[in-house]
Amino acid sequence: MIKAVFFDIDGTLVSFKTHVVPQSTIHALDLLRKRGIKVFIATGRHLSSINNLGNLEFDGYVTLNGGYVLAGKNDVVYKHSIPDKDIESLVHYQEKEGSFPCAFVMENEIFMNYTDKAVKDVFRLLNFPSPPIRPVADVYGNTVYQLIAFFTAEQEKRIMSILSHCESTRWNPLFTDIVPVGSNKGIGIDKMLEHFRINLDECMAFGDGGNDIAMLKHAGMGVAMGNAAEDVMKSADYVTTSVDDNGIYNALKHFNII
Structure with a gap:
């Protein structure tokens, strides 16, 4: 019996074409809540950058690809940061060897x-709020949970070699989310389920991007959207229709959850 459902945002809950949540998905979320099933976000976004869900309510948020987990919006359940040594190495690389845009x-x-x-193209695609611009050295003295790094797959091997305690979770050819080793949406799901005392086989997860693969493989039932990349579809237990073709509603109906 499914007691919890986790949803990626971009390309899963929210259409890349319209930048809004389809009405069929809003209806499906309402039916889930009426049945007493908890609904959670599982995203690469920071909580403050979740600007495209309207007034929808969720029981918790797995943010930063599993690195920062909240029950509700205020109760921090788990956090896992990038080691300071890796941040120092990145700043040195930016200053001495070659600069690239990085959040x-x-x-x-x-x-x-x-x-x-x-950067502007990606932020426009995602309807993502543009962060302020500051010198890279301003990061010193701060705890960093994720990097949004704009370099190509060809550059990735060289740059990631200096971030020895991190891993890349690329889901777009223009950029990658860099997280500490051991952070992924699957880990975030575990922390949330532990908090709410729900078993792993009682949860379902929906996603469409490369950073969703760990979550889809790990959840009791992993569902890939019809607009997902082929490797994401292969990692899922079931492939539904696209976000723009009622994918979430159709999958929940298929499994008689709503």
Whole structure:
């Protein structure tokens, strides 16, 4: 019996085409809550950057790809930060070897060193609020939970070699989310389920991107959206229709959960 459902945001709850949650999904979430099933967010976004869900309510938030987990919006259940040594290595690389746009995601704020066309294109696609611009060295003395790094897959091997305690969770060719080793949405789900005393086989997860693969493989039932990449679909137990074709509603009906 499903007692909890986790949802990625971009490309899963929210359409890339319309930047809103489809009405069929809003209806499905309402039916879940009426049945006493808890609904959670599982996203790469910071809580302050979740600006596209309207007035929808959730029981908790797995944010920063599992690195920062909250029951409700205020009760921190779990947090896992990037080691200071890796941040120091990144700042040195930026200053000495080559600069690239990078957002530093902290507990209560986000800032970037600079933006370019790729950054603007991605933020426009995601309807993502643009962080303030500050010198990269301003990160010193702060705890960082995630990096949003704008470099290509070809550059990734070199840059990630200096971040020895981190891993890349790329879901877009223009950028990657960099998280501490051991952070992923699957881990975040575990922390949330432990808090609410729900078993893993009693949860379902929906996703569409590369950073959803760990979650889809780990959840009791992993559902990939029809607009997901092929490797994401292969990691899921079931593939539904796209976000723009009532994918969440159709899957929940298919499994008789609503």
